[in-house]
Amino acid sequence: MPKRNLPVLNIQNFKTHFTGQPDFYIKTFQQHKAEHPFVMQPHSHDFYMLMLVTKGTGTHTIELKEYTVKQGSVFFMAPSEAHSWKLSDETQGYILFFNTHFYLMNSKGGNVFDLPLYNPVNKVHAGTLTKKQLPEFIHLMETIKNENIQTSVYQKKILRSYLDIIIQKLALALNINIKSNTAYSTAIIPRLEQLIDKNFIHHSPATFYAEELNMSLQRLNSLTKKTLNKTVADLIQDRMLSEAKRLLAYSTHTISEIAYYLNFNDNAYFTRFFKKSTTLTPEQYRKQIYTTDL
Secondary structure, three states, rough: EEEEEEOEEEEHHEEEEOOOOOOOOEEEEHHHHHHHHHHOOOOEEEEEEEEEEOOEEEEEEEEOOOEEEEEOOEEOOOOOOOOOEEEOOEEEEEEEEEHHHHHOOOOOOHHHOOOOOHHHHOOOEEEOOOOOOOHHHHHHHHHHHOOOOOOOOOOHHHHHHHHHHHHHHHHOOOOOOOOOOOOHHHHHHHHHHHHHHHHHHHOOOOOHHHHHHOOHHHHHHHHHHHHHOOOOOHHHHHHHHHHHEEEEEEOOOOHHHHHHHHHOHHHHHHHHHHHHOOOHHHHHHHHHHHHHHO
């Protein structure tokens, strides 16, 4: 069985001598790249990321979709999402990481998915601030960065408050509207996505996820259709396709090895599955990716 060539990083990979709270990280992009050169290779995270570009050009590819990088670009990533970038040498800005534990500190009934830019129903990966808007967010990032090296007893709570402020202000600046959903559905959907991410390779049937969530498949499908306009089976297929694309794009494994890793009975079955969703065979897709040179 092939190993995933795409590293999955956690915040502890970025700890040097002292970087503030253990579940929170912020640096200028220049510092980040210099101290951790491995980030310039394709990878994914098990935490949330916010990136603000203040200078430079290039491209940032998130989940195999390419975005233009320029002054004012802002990027958002949730756990398990993969990315890579090609940036000019003069690129400057800020990188901020936080994990679920940090966001939910001492929270009762809180949900990280309530955040407008990381809500699975209203998922956003990129936006652009105007020249007029940019100074406010540079100031916020500098303030957060400076707070992160303090040692006050209130540091953690202050950082947590600033995190909410910058995310909510970015949502306003980028005119990101939160889709209306019941509290119940916004609690169930993230749990379902986490279950799928953990079990999709085993081709677990939709009924498995309904049972894990203690509800009927009919009820779960009703929630996913209303919230995401997809059935549970659709979501499982989407995650399988996403992993297949990552392996084709970022690994050197053969098509047979990838099919085996994803638990397809044979190459023909894997090819039919892939072509039905993309209109391309795995070989054609890999050739296309290499041609565009992600």
